[in-house]
Amino acid sequence: MDFLLEGILAITPQQLVMYAVGAVLIWLAVKKEYEPALLLPMGFGAILVNLPLSGVIDQMMAGIGETHGIIQWLFETTIEASEALPILLFIGIGAMIDFGPLLSQPIMFLFGAAAQFGIFFAICVATLMGYDLKDAASIGIIGAADGPTSILVSQIMHSNYVGAIAVAAYSYMALVPIIQPFAIKLVTTKKERRIHMTYSPKAVSKTTKIAFPIIVTIIVGLISPASVALVGFLMFGNLIRECGVLQSLSNTAQNELANLITLLLGITISFSMRADAFVRMDTLIIMGIGLIAFIFDSIGGVLFAKFMNLFLKEKINPMIGAAGISAFPMSSRVVQKLASEEEKGNIILMHAVGANVSGQIASVIAGGLVIKLVSQYL
Amino acid sequence: MWNNFLISLEIMGKGMAGIFVVVLIITAVVMLLGKLK
Numbered sequence: 159m160d161f162l163l164e165g166i167l168a169i170t171p172q173q174l175v176m177y178a179v180g181a182v183l184i185w186l187a188v189k190k191e192y193e194p195a196l197l198l199p200m201g202f203g204a205i206l207v208n209l210p211l212s213g214v215i216d217q218m219m220a221g222i223g224e225t226h227g228i229i230q231w232l233f234e235t236t237i238e239a240s241e242a243l244p245i246l247l248f249i250g251i252g253a254m255i256d257f258g259p260l261l262s263q264p265i266m267f268l269f270g271a272a273a274q275f276g277i278f279f280a281i282c283v284a285t286l287m288g289y290d291l292k293d294a295a296s297i298g299i300i301g302a303a304d305g306p307t308s309i310l311v312s313q314i315m316h317s318n319y320v321g322a323i324a325v326a327a328y329s330y331m332a333l334v335p336i337i338q339p340f341a342i343k344l345v346t347t348k349k350e351r352r353i354h355m356t357y358s359p360k361a362v363s364k365t366t367k368i369a370f371p372i373i374v375t376i377i378v379g380l381i382s383p384a385s386v387a388l389v390g391f392l393m394f395g396n397l398i399r400e401c402g403v404l405q406s407l408s409n410t411a412q413n414e415l416a417n418l419i420t421l422l423l424g425i426t427i428s429f430s431m432r433a434d435a436f437v438r439m440d441t442l443i444i445m446g447i448g449l450i451a452f453i454f455d456s457i458g459g460v461l462f463a464k465f466m467n468l469f470l471k472e473k474i475n476p477m478i479g480a481a482g483i484s485a486f487p488m489s490s491r492v493v494q495k496l497a498s499e500e501e502k503g504n505i506i507l508m509h510a511v512g513a514n515v516s517g518q519i520a521s522v523i524a525g526g527l528v529i530k531l532v533s534q535y536l
Numbered sequence: 537m538w539n540n541f542l543i544s545l546e547i548m549g550k551g552m553a554g555i556f557v558v559v560l561i562i563t564a565v566v567m568l569l570g571k572l573k
Contacts, residue, residue, distance in 0.1 A: 264566045267562060267563045268556070268559060268560075268563070271559040274552070278551050282548060285540040285541045289540075290540065291544070360570055363569075366569045366570065373562070377561050381554070381558050520555055523554075523559070524555055527550075528547070531551055
């Protein structure tokens, strides 16, 4: 009857750690509702791939030879070989985004750019910690505050830390309501946080809404070709939404497509959470640098807003700058909540939403630029 | 390590400049589209 105990006796201490990590992710998803659509499949997947001789990953079996596992196949096919899952998810994301608040106040685009600072700051920190450029870039991209972009860039860079990067990216996105207030308060005064902003949006024509995704794709594609897969699919989804004649496809992209990919993405990425690849000091360091990236994204955005205020007659509430990260709509909600806490009735939500959707475009542009720039030095 | 750090500083400069250039062009085009209407 020894064969019944084979699995139990083969459990390693590292695998036990991964069961605990899986349990924590599931707990965060269920109890705290932190990005449950991603953290729950990742948590369950972390347990699944770390069962001894797990049938969901390829194994060598005595007398039979190699057997193939479904999660390894999914990972190798849809992430490693083609990056299909994260890229296809962008169609759904694009179909969900209304760029109206941004198009009606185009100045908000600038905050999306400024709030990518954390990515590059984190890349510098990672190189100082001894990581080579491709790993440093993959770790830094956690600051894009955009899970699919983080997975895609780290995969293209052939990073050894895809699992840790995905966990950090999604965990910190879920922790935006805790991280951002801390970062914002670090670099703003109470008086600055109380600044009121008048909201007088310009009307946005349907033609503009339709032309916007096409124009953005062409501009970004010409300047940063490596971003085309990301921006192109994001904008394709948005074009389906805005064209007005593909309502059914738009609904499918927003719901069925996005849900299906999200369902598979979490459990597929768990392949990179195998104990031998995950339980090491590097994972903790990557989580730490990822946190720095998120904090400096917010700080970069806020400081840029303060810089703009030096030249503006009508001052901007610098917290708007922090909403320039890609975590939508959480970041704009956090900024509005902070504004309300400082002064009841101070409504800056629509400005924050404008900056926030700008961050979604800027983060994929940043992803493409990181790939392009880093590859020049490899 | 120092060499990589210096390269990463260069990437930071070029990357942030690149994002701002792209975003400024998009902003200008969007403003132009608004005016054309």
